[in-house]
Amino acid sequence: MKALVYEGPRNVVIKEMPDAKIEKPTDVLVKITTTNICGSDLHMYEGHTNMESGRILGHENLGVVVETGSAVERVKVGDRVCVPFNIGCGFCKNCERGLTGFCLTANPGMAGAAYGFAGMGPYSGGQAEYLRVPFGDYNCLLLPPDAEEKENDYVMLTDIFPTGYHATVLAGVEAGDSVVIYGAGPVGLMATISSALKGASKIMVVDTHPDRLKLAEKLGAIPIDDSDGSSADQVLELTGGEGADRGCECVGYQCSCKGHEVPHLTMNNLVKAVRPTGGIGVVGVFVAEDPGSPDKLMKEGKLAFDFGQFWMKGQHMATGQANVKAYNRKLRDLIAAGKVKPSTIISHELPLEKAPEGYENFDERKDGWTKVVLKAAA
Known part of the structure; x- marks a missing residue:
């Protein structure tokens, strides 16, 4: 064959x-x-x-x-x-x-x-x-x-459709919730569709690729361009300073900023962009080790995660493949x-x-x- x-x-x-x-x-x-x-x-x-x-x-x-x-x-x-x-x-x-x-x-x-x-x-x-x-x-x-x-x-x-849906389940999306989704790739777009199916009142999708953000907008989301690193602040502004009720991580550890891999970028942005006691669902791939990663911590499967802020905000997180x-x-x-x-x-x-x-x-x-x-x- x-x-x-x-x-x-x-x-x-x-x-x-x-x-x-x-x-x-x-x-x-x-x-x-x-x-x-x-x-x-x-x-x-x-x-x-x-x-x-x-x-x-x-x-x-x-x-x-x-x-x-x-x-x-x-x-x-x-x-x-x-x-x-x-x-x-x-x-x-x-x-x-x-x-x-x-x-x-x-x-x-x-x-x-x-x-x-x-x-x-x-x-x-x-x-x-x-x-x-x-x-x-x-x-x-x-x-x-x-x-x-x-x-x-x-x-x-x-x-990808079940995985995008899984992100909303892990985050705890319910009817009326505001949702921020990091990543407008296929899984992020499926999380957008899934959030709409669940009755989310506001869906915000973050990415740096204009073509993908246009697709997210076509699906009914508010596109947020993170090219300047201001996505979390934009989410706060769109939610009256409170933050989104739920957040979905649909990028994974190879997320990048201005062409450089920054494995902790989306995770820390979600902590900032999601309201206190809000939920975060992580379906983007994170691995136990990547010896080839340019990031020293990620070589050992670790992240520079803002756990203190996560804890202080009383947020909850669930992870894993669908x-x-x-x-x-x-x-x-x-x-x-x-x-x-x-x-x-x-x-x-x-x-x-x-x-x-x-x-x-x-x-x-x-x-x-x-x-x-x-x-x-x-």
């Missing part, structure tokens, strides 16, 4: 790889039709992780079931399915509690597994023609009859009902063969390159 393979920092190539196949009775084999490039992929692409050469990337995957293991009962050949980026077993302590992003079975020795991702188990990614899905009955989300028509919407259920299965059914049904259209943020649709070009342009944050979807098959 054709697949996108990681060969080293900023070096990904399309290669012929051994076909994905059924390995266990609970597996499902999916012929990939659409797979996305995620901002999280860029951490590996840029060489910030211990990703091994020769691995297939891609954790936002959708396609058609072409084979099932002998123990699979619910999923059938021909079903169109969306696959959560995190792999859950369905029966461990965390999966039973709905915390599928922290499965204790799929990646022994670590809480959490994912497709084509450094440190998240041996599973190949789906930026390929075929994908093996472990625990297929549990992990495959069946799609409704309009699956082909709305494929670019449903593929967002693999990661438990996709906790949200994807309900979000699917919103798409099916025409209540939400996450594909609005897609900027480029490329054939799988052009994935290296997609990575290069997305990594350079070129204007207009907001979300890239790859078409592996018709």
Whole structure:
């Protein structure tokens, strides 16, 4: 099969790889039709992780079931399915509690597994023609009859839409709340949509890229340009000096200021921009270590976090990757009902063969390159 393979920092190539196949009775084999490039992929692409050469990337995957293991009962050949980026077993302590992003079975020795991702188990990614899905009955989300028509919407259920929604859950967003979202990338834009779904009274989105801020404004948010570093002050002004009720961190440790990485920037801005006793939800990626980081603390996975101010303001914070299965059914049904259209943020649709070009342009944050979807098959 054709697949996108990681060969080293900023070096990904399309290669012929051994076909994905059924390995266990609970597996499902999916012929990939659409797979996305995620901002999280860029951490590996840029060489910030211990990703091994020769691995297939891609954790936002959708396609058609072409084979099932002998123990699979619910999923059938021909079903169109969306696959959560995190792999859950369905029966461990965390999966039973709905915390599928922290499965204790799929990646022994670590809480959490994912497709084509450094440190998240041996599973190949789906930026390929075929994908093996472990625990297929549990992990495959069946799609409704309009699956082909709305494929670019449903593929967002693999990661970024549930992740953006998760940010609002972690922050505690409720109807009537004011919300500030740091990051107008794909996840931040999904948090914008999610805040609106939850009935937020005011949504403010912070970024430095004009094209992304325009998208946020199109989604009903107040765009805040942080090019001069004044975003927190702008939020305070927009909220009568009180600060936002809730804040979402949708950037991660590679946030930058005037071209330089400042890992603690968005976290400390949120502490300043969110009101006393307000909530902060953090879904941007922060890693245990990044030896290649230009920041001395971040090399060891640490931040110069303004904990004193955070404590004095009595704020609360929750963090971590999204438990996709906790949200994807309900979000699917919103798409099916025409209540939400996450594909609005897609900027480029490329054939799988052009994935290296997609990575290069997305990594350079070129204007207009907001979300890239790859078409592996018709």
